[in-house]
Amino acid sequence: MIITVTLNVALDVTYRVPALIPHASHRVLDAVERPGGKGLNVARVLAALGHPVTVTGFAGGPAGDEVRRRLAAEPHAALLTDALVPIDGQTRRTVGVVDAASGDTTMFNEPGPTVAPREWTTLLGVYRELLASADAVALCGSLPPGVPVGAYATLIREARAAGAHVLLDASGPALRRGLAARPDLIKPNAEELAGLTGFAEPAKAARDARRRGARAVAASLGADGMLVLAEDGGWRAAPPVKLAGNPTGAGDSAVAGLLSGAAEGLPWPARLARAVALSAATVLAPAAGEFDPAAYEELLPRVEVVPATS
């Protein structure tokens, strides 16, 4: 079983409008709501790949209820276990306004709830229980107010003590502090990696991130694919086709690819190929944040993984 942890869950709302005009009134053509927050996106992709996955994190208020209701109604709900911890605070919404003419999205992100100390303690208890049967863990996204800044370091230590592979997908102080606990893998994009290390060149920055505590680094390089730097080598892979589409969720699909590969014990090049193909199949999917299974199957054997020359 795989665990994904989303401390800052969201209800993602997408509004399609004919065209965004500042200070005007817009008729919303259609409104779509879905469970959001990186870890929930990763879990959805894992379930679609056939992996049993348990989601934990915090959920509260009407939007939190809606997230849980919609998780239970997902197409692959049979593989998705909801172990979210109820909180007194209100789960945030994010509203993405898609301009139907240009396809551009304007985002509005509500502030998230504050987590009480006892709620964090409850989550730790739930997490420890889940670890007993977990092969791999993804710790995803930002830390809500009220959660200790060292939260990810604590969760990483617990996972490693339980023998589970642990991936950290965070940025800023949450990433920096998490590294101290030596996660098996981090998945920053080039910008996050540069922010962490001060190096703009991804290979150099990845080496530095490993020195700072990451056992392996998978750096997502946008259209250029991904670079992996691990103990036993370095590899690069790019998508086999020029991608046009919506990159929303492509990073979360890459995490699902890396994590499912780890859970199956695949070697690094196979994990990398899976991450790149899933990520590309997400950009190509018509709905933002979904992946196109047919495109994934078609792209996977065509992803070329090459040793990274450092």
Added chain:
Amino acid sequence: MIITVTLNVALDVTYRVPALIPHASHRVLDAVERPGGKGLNVARVLAALGHPVTVTGFAGGPAGDEVRRRLAAEPHAALLTDALVPIDGQTRRTVGVVDAASGDTTMFNEPGPTVAPREWTTLLGVYRELLASADAVALCGSLPPGVPVGAYATLIREARAAGAHVLLDASGPALRRGLAARPDLIKPNAEELAGLTGFAEPAKAARDARRRGARAVAASLGADGMLVLAEDGGWRAAPPVKLAGNPTGAGDSAVAGLLSGAAEGLPWPARLARAVALSAATVLAPAAGEFDPAAYEELLPRVEVVPATS
């Protein structure tokens, strides 16, 4: 008791952002939710004025639940009775994004639910029961899909048969079709009145609207105040001060002023003065859609009502 009918209830959400930048990602500084739809706004003002008021209309889904929860938590909730009819459809949200720098608002209005025929029948039954103890009724806003286009005509006939004063605040076909049932008062703005009659000049248009079936017309003229044309005369009144502020909800406050005056049996000039003072006190209030009670008390005696020369 006063009844307000809101067939197209909304949960109004206001997001404050530092500055609206199309296609960018925005951190929402604060999010405020409140019951919305014209009739609910009118009811809130009536309750604040000390009038017992019963709200009916349709509410469903998570946003409908939230509307009801918030109605029960209103400062004047003791005077507000919730007689909303539950529906299978989902009550819409409206999202207003306020640019903290300029104060300008960008609106996103979700499509509303479709009302089932049996839900409309249930509402008619609830409405008939409420009419037994009602002095005045306000029918407010647009008709949701599924409700007969002659809905307002039906509700007006029922109210008149029960001896209640009935005000119609609608536009387009809903207003046009409602007129046939001879409402006691309509409250269009200059644009709606021109759309109904084809006359741009408010006094001329108001006379024409009376010929089309309205027993009286209160035309809101923005910063110029309001014009009333009734069976026994015509009057105009303008706010006594130059108004700077947010006009959101000013029209709904005017309806509350007109309706409370009718319920109390006040003569037209006093109803008009109340509507203009309440409307001005709403523009001046710091929160959009609220009215400033102190400003209202101060402005009311200063509103000058003059006979309208036709």
